[in-house]
Amino acid sequence: MDALFANVSWLAVGASTIICFMLGALWYSPKMFGTKWARGLGINIDGDAKQPVPALVTQFLGTLLFAWVVALAVTNGSIASVVLISITFFFLLVAANLFAEHTVYAAVVEGAFILAMAAIMVVCSLFL
Numbered sequence: 001m002d003a004l005f006a007n008v009s010w011l012a013v014g015a016s017t018i019i020c021f022m023l024g025a026l027w028y029s030p031k032m033f034g035t036k037w038a039r040g041l042g043i044n045i046d047g048d049a050k051q052p053v054p055a056l057v058t059q060f061l062g063t064l065l066f067a068w069v070v071a072l073a074v075t076n077g078s079i080a081s082v083v084l085i086s087i088t089f090f091f092l093l094v095a096a097n098l099f100a101e102h103t104v105y106a107a108v109v110e111g112a113f114i115l116a117m118a119a120i121m122v123v124c125s126l127f128l
Contacts, residue, residue, distance in 0.1 A: 004068075007075045009128055013067045016124035020063050020117040027116070033109045040106025041097075067121050074125035086118035 028034045030045070038045040066089075073081045090111040097107035 004072070008068065008071045009075070009125060012074075012121075012124040012128040013064070013071050015128055016067045016070070016117075016121040017060070017064045019120055019124070020067070021060055023116065023120065024059065024063075024113065027109075027113050037106045037109045040103030040109075042102075063117065066117065067124075070118060070121035071125045074122060079122060082118055082122055086115055089114045089118075 026032055028037060028045070034045055043049075069085065070082050073079065073085070093114060094107040094111040097110055098104070
């Protein structure tokens with residue numbers, strides 16, 4: 001159990017979680033990919049749409065856990081593991097979207113967000 005906590009930069013975990021969560025708000029907004037992404041999922045993101053609180057809480061917790069895993073890997077000198085994990089997440093998320101019959105665009109937008117998060121988390125883990 002100690003291996004999960006030893007030498008983890010909690011500052012990097014916290015900072016990258018918050019940065020990635022804020023990036024998500026921009027990534028899925030109409031200013032970036034949000035409009036076409038939402039159409040590909042068949043959801044409404046207009047100003048009147050209610051925020052899906054359970055989804056946001058789950059996303060935050062998942063982002064926090066991902067940041068923790070990345071911090072552990074970087075601390076142990078295994079950025080290659082982060083690359084492999086991130087690419088795996090990318091393909092699993094894209095596949096899940098395609099099984100749900102979302103558009104390829106929406107699926108790739110979601111998968112690419114994982115790769116963007118991984119890059120931010122690695123940078124935070126290296127420098128914080």
